[in-house]
Amino acid sequence: MKLWDKGSHPDAKVDRFTVGNDRELDLALAKYDVIASKAHAAMLGKIGLLTSSETDALTIELDLIGSDIAKGNFTIEDEFEDMHSKIEYLLTQRLGDTGKKIHTARSRNDQVLVAIQLFLKDELGQIRDMSVELFEQLIALAEKYKGVQMPGYTHLQVAMPSSFGLWFSAYAESLVDDMYMLNAALKVVDQNPLGSAAGYGSSFPVDREFTSDRLGFYTQKYNVIAAQMGRGKVEKITSFGLATLAGTLSRFSMDICLYMSQNFNFLSFPEEYTTGSSIMPHKKNPDVFELIRAKCNKIQAVPNQLTLLVNNLPSGYHRDLQLTKEVILPALQDMKACLDMISSALPSINVNEHILDDPKYKFIYSVESVNELVQQGVPFRDAYKQVGEEIRKGTFEPKRALNHTHQGSIGDLCLDKIRLKMKAALQQ
Ligand code: ARG
Helix, strand or coil, X not given: CCCCCCCCCCCHHHHHHHHCCHHHHHHHHHHHHHHHHHHHHHHHHHCCCCCHHHHHHHHHHHHHHHHHHHCCCCCCCCCCCCHHHHHHHHHHHHHCHHHHCCCCCCCHHHHHHHHHHHHHHHHHHHHHHHHHHHHHHHHHHHHHCCCCEEEXXXXXXXXXXXXXXXXXXXXXXXXXXXXXXXXXXXHHHCEECCCCCCCCCCCCCCCXXXXXXXXXXXXXXXXXXXXXXHHHHHHHHHHHHHHHHHHHHHHHHHHHHHHHCCCCCCEECCHHXXXXXXXXXXXXXXXXXXXXXXXXXXXXXXXXXXXXXXXXXCCCCCHHHHHHHHHHXXXXXXXXXXXXXXXXXXXXXXXXXXXXXXXXXXXHHHHHHHHHHHHCCCCHHHHHHHHHHHHHHCCCCCCCCCCCCCCCECCECCHHHXXXXXXXXXXX
């Protein structure tokens, strides 16, 4: 059954090609189509296009459909083009003419938009919550291990003293940046597009303020063409937020993979978070973190995919936009799976508290020696040369006492300040 059935029947091949995997993807969005349809029905009642008993009947049936969706009992068979068609069919089957009235003053174009925006709001909210959980874990680990030193690297060459406190809280503070990006995405997504209909509004006196309030949107996308142009854009800005966060997680995972290598041996995870080899009995591989790295790298390609998908489309609806779903939905799934996995694994991380016993790391203290001479009045360049000479002659003896006291250094991690920054970001 096509909502736009004109009597002729399109080729099955055309149907398969144009619908693609959209029915399957719509199952994740159907819940939101129901929520928006309820607001739309109430609005139609308010402006007198439905009687109150018609609105009530539609609301009751939509609630029933909503609970079927929640129970996993909602299906979109091949005879229906999408979730919108199936839901309208169910309403019509159960309510007759009242069901046929639900589509007054709307189009699938604003219907799919509003469903996607409600969905993205929920997803971004979940991702924000999960990021905050990870943030708290990282801050707690930083606090716990602030006294445990490790080598810092530049060019992958042993460089200067660092600490697990500094390393863990570096990723915590990076998550604050990512929160700013997620907030920006949320702000753009949080504008009601419903009422834009096919993208040019309606001759019915649609009350868009009413549906905005009902649906909990912060504001509406007033201009109906701008609302329709949100399709693709809301997904894209969400993907920018995801990509930024993914960048943080993939680097963190890369560090973990590197530090788990025997050549580094800075940290380890219990066996349940590692995987074995089919041939080498000794292996404890970091597959978990390799896959977080890979998934997060894939997520960083999503803004590009969406950009290319919608790039040169003129204003107005185009079927191209349907394909944004198959790009953004899996990216959101992957992101949640990665956050969940990191947060599950992190509490059982073991850090090596004796890394610096290995003599190869003694040169991380070279700058400490230079700075000590500077404190005694030796000009920096001369002090640098003097310590360099000791290193060349093999007489350098590290002084392991550290005097890093400035904000953001090993000696003052500013964890409270970073916490406050995150708190402020969350209130935005
Ligand atoms: N499945 C379609 C999409 O996601 C729904 C909107 C269809 N609108 C239309 N005018 N054909 O874009």
